[in-house]
Amino acid sequence: MAISNSGKMCPAVTSINCTMEIGVFPADEDPCYLARKAEYALRLPAMIITKQGVIRFLNQIIMSGLIKVEELKHDFLWSYKAEVVFAIRGEQDVPLPMLATSQDSKQRYGDNLPQSSNPFARPSADDVEKFGVVGIRRPDIILVKDETLRWPGRNATYFDGS
Template identity: 35%
Template sequence: MAAQMIPVDTTMTIREDIPKYVRLPHQAMGYLEEKIRSAMWWPEVLRVQRSDGLVGTSLLKQIAMSAAIRADERKHEFCWRYKAEVSFDMRPWITNEYPPIPFLSQTDGDIPGRRHSQNPFPLSGSLAGEVRRPDVVIVENEGNRWPGRGAVDHDGMAQWPNLLRLVEVKFPGDTWGKGQEEDYVGIAGDNHHMTVLKVSGGE
Protein backbone atom coordinates (compact mmCIF):
# COMPACT_ATOMS: atom_id res chain seq x y z
CA MET A 1 0.00 0.00 0.00
CA ALA A 2 1.60 3.25 -1.14
CA ALA A 3 1.48 6.35 1.06
CA GLN A 4 0.14 9.53 -0.49
CA MET A 5 2.40 12.60 -0.26
CA ILE A 6 0.72 15.81 0.87
CA PRO A 7 1.99 19.42 0.70
CA VAL A 8 3.19 21.10 3.88
CA ASP A 9 1.33 24.18 5.01
CA THR A 10 3.59 27.19 5.51
CA THR A 11 2.02 27.79 8.92
CA MET A 12 3.82 24.83 10.48
CA THR A 13 5.31 25.79 13.83
CA ILE A 14 7.71 24.04 16.20
CA ARG A 15 7.43 24.95 19.87
CA GLU A 16 10.23 24.22 22.30
CA ASP A 17 9.26 26.71 25.02
CA ILE A 18 7.87 24.10 27.40
CA PRO A 19 8.76 25.50 30.85
CA LYS A 20 9.69 22.22 32.56
CA TYR A 21 12.34 21.37 29.94
CA VAL A 22 15.29 23.21 28.42
CA ARG A 23 15.74 24.64 24.96
CA LEU A 24 17.88 22.93 22.35
CA PRO A 25 21.65 23.41 22.22
CA HIS A 26 23.07 25.97 19.80
CA GLN A 27 22.54 25.03 16.10
CA ALA A 28 20.46 21.94 16.93
CA MET A 29 17.17 23.64 16.11
CA GLY A 30 18.23 24.32 12.52
CA TYR A 31 19.25 20.73 11.93
CA LEU A 32 16.14 19.20 13.50
CA GLU A 33 13.79 21.72 11.90
CA GLU A 34 15.08 20.66 8.46
CA LYS A 35 14.32 17.01 9.23
CA ILE A 36 10.92 17.82 10.73
CA ARG A 37 9.85 19.95 7.75
CA SER A 38 10.79 17.16 5.35
CA ALA A 39 8.88 14.64 7.47
CA MET A 40 5.75 16.82 7.43
CA TRP A 41 5.25 15.97 3.75
CA TRP A 42 4.21 12.48 4.81
CA PRO A 43 0.72 11.59 6.04
CA GLU A 44 0.31 11.18 9.80
CA VAL A 45 -0.33 7.45 9.79
CA LEU A 46 -0.35 4.47 7.48
CA ARG A 47 -2.70 1.63 8.34
CA VAL A 48 -1.93 -1.75 6.83
CA GLN A 49 -3.86 -4.98 7.35
CA ARG A 50 -1.50 -7.73 8.46
CA SER A 51 -1.70 -11.41 7.54
CA ASP A 52 -3.28 -12.21 10.93
CA GLY A 53 -6.16 -9.84 10.16
CA LEU A 54 -5.08 -7.13 12.59
CA VAL A 55 -4.51 -3.58 11.39
CA GLY A 56 -1.09 -2.13 12.12
CA THR A 57 -0.44 1.60 12.40
CA SER A 58 2.80 3.40 11.60
CA LEU A 59 3.53 7.05 12.43
CA LEU A 60 5.01 7.99 9.08
CA LYS A 61 6.21 11.47 10.00
CA GLN A 62 8.26 9.99 12.83
CA ILE A 63 9.64 7.27 10.55
CA ALA A 64 10.61 9.82 7.88
CA MET A 65 12.42 12.06 10.38
CA SER A 66 14.34 9.14 11.86
CA ALA A 67 15.29 7.83 8.42
CA ALA A 68 16.74 11.23 7.45
CA ILE A 69 18.84 11.40 10.61
CA ARG A 70 20.01 7.81 10.23
CA ALA A 71 21.14 8.56 6.68
CA ASP A 72 23.45 11.23 8.13
CA GLU A 73 24.64 8.81 10.81
CA ARG A 74 25.58 6.17 8.22
CA LYS A 75 27.30 8.77 6.05
CA HIS A 76 29.55 9.66 9.01
CA GLU A 77 30.01 6.04 10.17
CA PHE A 78 27.84 6.85 13.21
CA CYS A 79 30.28 9.48 14.48
CA TRP A 80 27.50 12.05 14.32
CA ARG A 81 26.06 14.44 16.90
CA TYR A 82 22.46 13.36 16.33
CA LYS A 83 21.32 9.77 16.85
CA ALA A 84 17.82 8.62 15.91
CA GLU A 85 15.76 6.22 17.99
CA VAL A 86 18.43 4.82 20.29
CA SER A 87 16.93 1.90 22.24
CA PHE A 88 17.60 2.01 25.98
CA ASP A 89 17.41 -0.82 28.49
CA MET A 90 15.31 0.61 31.33
CA ARG A 91 15.74 -2.34 33.71
CA PRO A 92 18.84 -0.98 35.52
CA TRP A 93 17.02 2.32 36.10
CA ILE A 94 13.80 0.60 37.22
CA THR A 95 15.79 -1.23 39.90
CA ASN A 96 17.70 1.96 40.85
CA GLU A 97 21.07 0.40 40.03
CA TYR A 98 22.36 2.34 37.02
CA PRO A 99 21.17 4.85 34.41
CA PRO A 100 19.35 3.30 31.42
CA ILE A 101 21.83 1.52 29.14
CA PRO A 102 21.84 1.99 25.34
CA PHE A 103 21.72 -1.22 23.33
CA LEU A 104 24.79 -1.48 21.09
CA SER A 105 25.21 -3.21 17.75
CA GLN A 106 26.27 -6.85 17.95
CA THR A 107 27.76 -6.86 14.45
CA ASP A 108 31.20 -5.87 15.75
CA GLY A 109 31.31 -8.25 18.70
CA ASP A 110 32.24 -6.52 21.94
CA ILE A 111 34.93 -4.18 20.60
CA PRO A 112 35.08 -0.64 22.00
CA GLY A 113 33.44 2.17 20.04
CA ARG A 114 30.46 0.21 18.73
CA ARG A 115 27.51 2.15 17.38
CA HIS A 116 24.05 1.93 18.90
CA SER A 117 21.78 -0.90 17.76
CA GLN A 118 19.20 -0.13 15.09
CA ASN A 119 17.10 -3.12 16.06
CA PRO A 120 13.72 -1.76 17.27
CA PHE A 121 13.27 -4.89 19.42
CA PRO A 122 16.70 -5.47 20.98
CA LEU A 123 15.43 -7.24 24.10
CA SER A 124 13.58 -10.46 23.34
CA GLY A 125 10.48 -10.97 25.46
CA SER A 126 10.71 -7.54 27.07
CA LEU A 127 7.80 -6.24 29.11
CA ALA A 128 6.13 -2.88 28.57
CA GLY A 129 8.43 -0.07 29.65
CA GLU A 130 11.61 -2.18 29.78
CA VAL A 131 12.82 -0.74 26.47
CA ARG A 132 12.39 2.92 25.53
CA ARG A 133 13.35 4.54 22.22
CA PRO A 134 13.39 8.37 22.32
CA ASP A 135 13.25 10.21 19.01
CA VAL A 136 16.69 11.82 19.09
CA VAL A 137 19.75 11.76 21.33
CA ILE A 138 22.27 14.59 20.91
CA VAL A 139 25.75 13.69 22.14
CA GLU A 140 28.51 15.85 23.58
CA ASN A 141 31.30 14.36 21.47
CA GLU A 142 30.33 13.16 18.02
CA GLY A 143 33.57 11.19 17.76
CA ASN A 144 32.32 9.00 20.61
CA ARG A 145 29.59 6.64 19.40
CA TRP A 146 28.32 5.91 22.93
CA PRO A 147 24.93 7.69 23.29
CA GLY A 148 24.31 7.19 27.02
CA ARG A 149 24.91 9.06 30.25
CA GLY A 150 26.02 5.93 32.08
CA ALA A 151 29.63 4.76 32.25
CA VAL A 152 29.18 1.00 31.66
CA ASP A 153 27.63 -0.89 28.75
CA HIS A 154 25.91 -4.30 28.75
CA ASP A 155 29.26 -6.06 28.40
CA GLY A 156 30.65 -4.31 31.49
CA MET A 157 32.98 -2.19 29.37
CA ALA A 158 33.72 1.33 30.59
CA GLN A 159 32.20 4.18 28.58
CA TRP A 160 32.58 7.94 28.82
CA PRO A 161 29.19 9.60 29.53
CA ASN A 162 28.19 11.35 26.31
CA LEU A 163 24.48 12.23 26.38
CA LEU A 164 24.01 15.98 25.99
CA ARG A 165 20.30 16.12 25.28
CA LEU A 166 17.33 13.83 24.77
CA VAL A 167 14.84 15.28 22.27
CA GLU A 168 11.27 14.10 21.92
CA VAL A 169 9.34 15.35 18.88
CA LYS A 170 5.57 15.35 19.12
CA PHE A 171 4.04 15.53 15.66
CA PRO A 172 0.33 16.39 15.35
CA GLY A 173 -1.73 13.66 17.01
CA ASP A 174 1.20 12.13 18.90
CA THR A 175 0.79 11.92 22.68
CA TRP A 176 2.79 10.54 25.60
CA GLY A 177 2.35 6.84 26.31
CA LYS A 178 1.98 5.46 29.81
CA GLY A 179 5.12 6.21 31.81
CA GLN A 180 6.96 7.39 28.69
CA GLU A 181 7.68 10.96 29.78
CA GLU A 182 9.00 9.92 33.20
CA ASP A 183 11.21 7.26 31.64
CA TYR A 184 12.65 9.74 29.15
CA VAL A 185 13.61 12.04 32.02
CA GLY A 186 15.33 8.98 33.53
CA ILE A 187 17.31 8.46 30.32
CA ALA A 188 18.23 12.16 30.13
CA GLY A 189 19.13 12.33 33.80
CA ASP A 190 16.96 15.34 34.61
CA ASN A 191 14.75 18.01 33.00
CA HIS A 192 17.83 20.09 32.14
CA HIS A 193 19.00 17.48 29.64
CA MET A 194 15.67 17.01 27.86
CA THR A 195 13.82 19.01 25.21
CA VAL A 196 10.30 18.41 23.93
CA LEU A 197 9.37 19.82 20.50
CA LYS A 198 5.67 20.19 19.72
CA VAL A 199 4.90 20.42 16.02
CA SER A 200 1.66 21.96 14.81
CA GLY A 201 0.22 22.97 11.46
CA GLY A 202 1.22 21.53 8.14
CA GLU A 203 -2.24 20.11 7.54
Protein backbone atom coordinates in the same frame (compact mmCIF):
# COMPACT_ATOMS: atom_id res chain seq x y z
CA MET B 1 12.87 18.60 -2.85
CA ALA B 2 14.07 21.98 -1.64
CA ILE B 3 13.42 23.08 1.89
CA SER B 4 11.38 26.26 2.11
CA ASN B 5 12.70 29.34 3.85
CA SER B 6 16.35 28.53 3.25
CA GLY B 7 17.41 31.85 4.79
CA LYS B 8 18.50 32.33 8.38
CA MET B 9 15.09 31.84 9.99
CA CYS B 10 13.95 28.37 11.05
CA PRO B 11 10.80 27.19 9.31
CA ALA B 12 7.77 27.27 11.59
CA VAL B 13 6.42 23.84 12.46
CA THR B 14 3.40 23.93 14.71
CA SER B 15 2.18 20.35 14.56
CA ILE B 16 5.07 18.70 16.40
CA ASN B 17 5.02 18.31 20.17
CA CYS B 18 8.28 17.84 22.03
CA THR B 19 9.07 16.80 25.57
CA MET B 20 12.63 17.55 26.68
CA GLU B 21 13.97 15.21 29.33
CA ILE B 22 17.27 15.43 31.20
CA GLY B 23 18.67 18.40 29.38
CA VAL B 24 18.27 21.53 27.33
CA PHE B 25 18.94 21.95 23.63
CA PRO B 26 22.62 22.96 23.52
CA ALA B 27 23.31 26.54 22.46
CA ASP B 28 26.04 25.46 20.04
CA GLU B 29 23.73 23.06 18.14
CA ASP B 30 21.67 24.03 15.11
CA PRO B 31 18.00 24.21 16.19
CA CYS B 32 16.99 24.29 12.53
CA TYR B 33 18.43 20.80 11.90
CA LEU B 34 15.44 19.06 13.48
CA ALA B 35 13.00 21.63 12.08
CA ARG B 36 14.23 20.85 8.54
CA LYS B 37 13.76 17.12 9.11
CA ALA B 38 10.28 17.72 10.54
CA GLU B 39 9.30 19.96 7.63
CA TYR B 40 10.38 17.29 5.14
CA ALA B 41 8.43 14.62 7.04
CA LEU B 42 5.31 16.81 7.05
CA ARG B 43 5.41 17.08 3.25
CA LEU B 44 4.98 13.33 2.86
CA PRO B 45 1.86 11.29 3.63
CA ALA B 46 1.01 11.46 7.32
CA MET B 47 -0.37 7.93 7.51
CA ILE B 48 -1.05 4.76 5.61
CA ILE B 49 -3.58 1.99 6.08
CA THR B 50 -2.06 -1.48 5.90
CA LYS B 51 -3.68 -4.49 4.21
CA GLN B 52 -4.88 -5.54 7.65
CA GLY B 53 -6.64 -2.18 8.09
CA VAL B 54 -4.19 -0.87 10.69
CA ILE B 55 -3.39 2.85 10.55
CA ARG B 56 0.34 3.63 10.66
CA PHE B 57 1.50 7.19 11.26
CA LEU B 58 4.59 8.00 9.24
CA ASN B 59 5.92 11.41 10.31
CA GLN B 60 8.10 10.11 13.14
CA ILE B 61 9.28 7.15 11.04
CA ILE B 62 10.29 9.49 8.21
CA MET B 63 12.04 11.96 10.51
CA SER B 64 13.93 9.19 12.33
CA GLY B 65 14.84 7.60 9.01
CA LEU B 66 16.33 10.86 7.74
CA ILE B 67 18.51 11.12 10.84
CA LYS B 68 19.54 7.44 10.61
CA VAL B 69 20.67 7.96 7.00
CA GLU B 70 22.97 10.76 8.17
CA GLU B 71 24.26 8.57 11.01
CA LEU B 72 25.16 5.86 8.50
CA LYS B 73 26.79 8.35 6.13
CA HIS B 74 28.99 9.54 9.00
CA ASP B 75 29.76 6.01 10.26
CA PHE B 76 27.66 6.66 13.39
CA LEU B 77 29.84 9.64 14.39
CA TRP B 78 26.96 12.11 14.40
CA SER B 79 25.57 14.49 17.00
CA TYR B 80 21.96 13.30 16.58
CA LYS B 81 20.77 9.73 17.08
CA ALA B 82 17.28 8.48 16.37
CA GLU B 83 15.33 5.68 18.05
CA VAL B 84 18.12 4.36 20.30
CA VAL B 85 16.87 1.59 22.60
CA PHE B 86 17.83 2.07 26.26
CA ALA B 87 17.63 -0.38 29.15
CA ILE B 88 16.24 1.59 32.09
CA ARG B 89 17.61 0.69 35.51
CA GLY B 90 16.82 1.95 39.00
CA GLU B 91 16.44 5.68 39.67
CA GLN B 92 20.09 6.11 40.66
CA ASP B 93 21.53 4.22 37.68
CA VAL B 94 22.27 5.58 34.22
CA PRO B 95 20.21 4.05 31.36
CA LEU B 96 22.27 1.77 29.11
CA PRO B 97 21.93 1.93 25.33
CA MET B 98 21.57 -1.34 23.47
CA LEU B 99 24.68 -1.59 21.28
CA ALA B 100 25.43 -3.51 18.09
CA THR B 101 26.29 -7.12 18.91
CA SER B 102 27.33 -8.66 15.59
CA GLN B 103 30.88 -9.91 15.15
CA ASP B 104 31.21 -7.66 12.08
CA SER B 105 30.40 -4.59 14.20
CA LYS B 106 32.77 -5.68 16.96
CA GLN B 107 35.61 -6.18 14.46
CA ARG B 108 34.91 -2.94 12.63
CA TYR B 109 34.32 -0.63 15.60
CA GLY B 110 36.18 -2.32 18.46
CA ASP B 111 35.38 -0.63 21.77
CA ASN B 112 33.53 2.23 20.05
CA LEU B 113 30.37 0.32 19.09
CA PRO B 114 27.32 2.12 17.67
CA GLN B 115 23.79 1.55 18.91
CA SER B 116 21.91 -1.55 17.80
CA SER B 117 19.99 -1.19 14.55
CA ASN B 118 17.29 -3.46 16.00
CA PRO B 119 14.41 -1.27 17.25
CA PHE B 120 13.36 -4.11 19.57
CA ALA B 121 16.80 -4.87 21.07
CA ARG B 122 16.67 -6.20 24.62
CA PRO B 123 19.28 -7.26 27.20
CA SER B 124 19.57 -10.95 28.03
CA ALA B 125 17.56 -12.30 30.96
CA ASP B 126 20.80 -12.63 32.94
CA ASP B 127 21.70 -8.97 32.27
CA VAL B 128 18.19 -7.84 33.22
CA GLU B 129 18.63 -9.43 36.63
CA LYS B 130 22.31 -8.52 37.10
CA PHE B 131 21.90 -4.84 36.15
CA GLY B 132 18.43 -4.28 37.62
CA VAL B 133 16.75 -3.42 34.33
CA VAL B 134 13.19 -2.29 35.04
CA GLY B 135 12.10 -1.20 31.57
CA ILE B 136 12.96 -0.29 28.01
CA ARG B 137 12.68 3.16 26.41
CA ARG B 138 13.33 4.34 22.89
CA PRO B 139 13.50 8.15 22.74
CA ASP B 140 12.68 9.65 19.35
CA ILE B 141 15.92 11.65 19.21
CA ILE B 142 18.93 12.13 21.45
CA LEU B 143 21.70 14.71 21.19
CA VAL B 144 25.25 13.45 21.59
CA LYS B 145 27.84 15.59 23.39
CA ASP B 146 30.92 13.99 21.82
CA GLU B 147 30.62 13.09 18.12
CA THR B 148 33.86 11.08 18.24
CA LEU B 149 32.10 8.43 20.31
CA ARG B 150 29.56 6.09 18.76
CA TRP B 151 28.36 5.26 22.29
CA PRO B 152 24.98 6.98 22.60
CA GLY B 153 24.80 6.75 26.40
CA ARG B 154 26.16 8.60 29.36
CA ASN B 155 29.15 7.60 31.45
CA ALA B 156 28.41 4.08 32.66
CA THR B 157 29.67 0.51 32.59
CA TYR B 158 28.05 -1.52 29.83
CA PHE B 159 26.63 -5.04 30.18
CA ASP B 160 29.90 -6.61 28.98
CA GLY B 161 31.96 -4.67 31.57
CA SER B 162 33.37 -2.10 29.14
